[in-house]
Amino acid sequence: MHKRFIGVLIFAFIVAACGGLLTYRQLIRSQPAARAPEPVARIVLAAHDLEPGSILAEGDVRLADWPGPAPDGASSKPEDFVGRGVMAKIYSKEPVSSSRLAAKGSGGGLASLIPDGMRAFAVRVNEVAGVAGFVTAGMHVDVVIDGNPPGGDPTMGTEARTPLQNIEVLSAGQDFKKDAEGKPVTTQVVNLLVNPAQAEKLSLAANQTTIQLILRNPMDRRVEPTPGTALAFLFHPGGPAPAARAGKPAPQRPVAHEVATPSKPVPFTMEIISGTQKTEKQFGSEGGNR
Numbered sequence: 001m002h003k004r005f006i007g008v009l010i011f012a013f014i015v016a017a018c019g020g021l022l023t024y025r026q027l028i029r030s031q032p033a034a035r036a037p038e039p040v041a042r043i044v045l046a047a048h049d050l051e052p053g054s055i056l057a058e059g060d061v062r063l064a065d066w067p068g069p070a071p072d073g074a075s076s077k078p079e080d081f082v083g084r085g086v087m088a089k090i091y092s093k094e095p096v097s098s099s100r101l102a103a104k105g106s107g108g109g110l111a112s113l114i115p116d117g118m119r120a121f122a123v124r125v126n127e128v129a130g131v132a133g134f135v136t137a138g139m140h141v142d143v144v145i146d147g148n149p150p151g152g153d154p155t156m157g158t159e160a161r162t163p164l165q166n167i168e169v170l171s172a173g174q175d176f177k178k179d180a181e182g183k184p185v186t187t188q189v190v191n192l193l194v195n196p197a198q199a200e201k202l203s204l205a206a207n208q209t210t211i212q213l214i215l216r217n218p219m220d221r222r223v224e225p226t227p228g229t230a231l232a233f234l235f236h237p238g239g240p241a242p243a244a245r246a247g248k249p250a251p252q253r254p255v256a257h258e259v260a261t262p263s264k265p266v267p268f269t270m271e272i273i274s275g276t277q278k279t280e281k282q283f284g285s286e287g288g289n290r
Contacts, residue, residue: 055108073097085112147209157231
């Protein structure tokens with residue numbers, strides 16, 4: 001009986017040992033393999049927020065570790081970026097990229113923000129034309145002009161057109177001009193990013209018409225064809241007569257003339273007293289004597 005108990009105990013121990021060994025091997029196989037350490041790149045980062053138009057100095061950038069591979073256009077040499085103009089805003093601790101900087105030697109300021117093939121056209125506006133100060137850099141606007149076209153129909157009055165749409169605002173600020181007395185006055189100036197052909201249109205519009213900037217939704221980039229309008233359409237919503245559109249004089253409303261009727265002559269009355277009798281005699285009437 002004692003030997004039988006010892007045999008059962010030995011058998012249970014062997015089974016438990018085999019089960020534990022199999023479980024251990026299974027756990028080892030199920031564990032994920034150790035990941036290789038991610039590469040760390042040492043690149044140039046912005047030491048603080050960098051505004052467009054500024055020129056990078058040594059204190060504006062710093063070397064730091066960047067997890068993962070280096071972004072496109074990044075560099076590990078600060079001298080590659082020092083002295084170049086900033087074209088787009090770079091936030092603090094963000095990698096400095098060549099694509100967001102102007103070319104070497106081009107300097108900073110407004111000129112460094114102009115892409116190849118484009119021009120910056122300055123438009124002087126007031127608070128109304130400048131949409132009450134809401135037109136800022138990066139916004140998109142439409143340009144509406146008001147004027148009298150040469151050779152147009154004078155019966156139509158002033159006309160309004162939208163020659164340019166979805167124009168980017170490069171910058172918006174103040175400029176100092178002098179009035180007739182030589183005193184400095186502040187004027188609002190908006191620089192629009194246009195191509196050479198659009199710059200020619202704006203030059204004529206700025207000198208010959210009145211310009212109004214229309215603010216757009218930044219996500220709306222559609223160009224809507226517009227027929228324009230005229231002063232005549234405001235007072236006559238249905239539009240002027242077809243004869244007026246064809247250049248013919250519009251029909252005039254008949255004017256009623258009053259016909260003067262001859263007034264009747266006022267009779268002259270004379271009283272004649274003879275004793276106790278009183279008589280009247282009228283002159284200038286058909287009534288005769290009374």
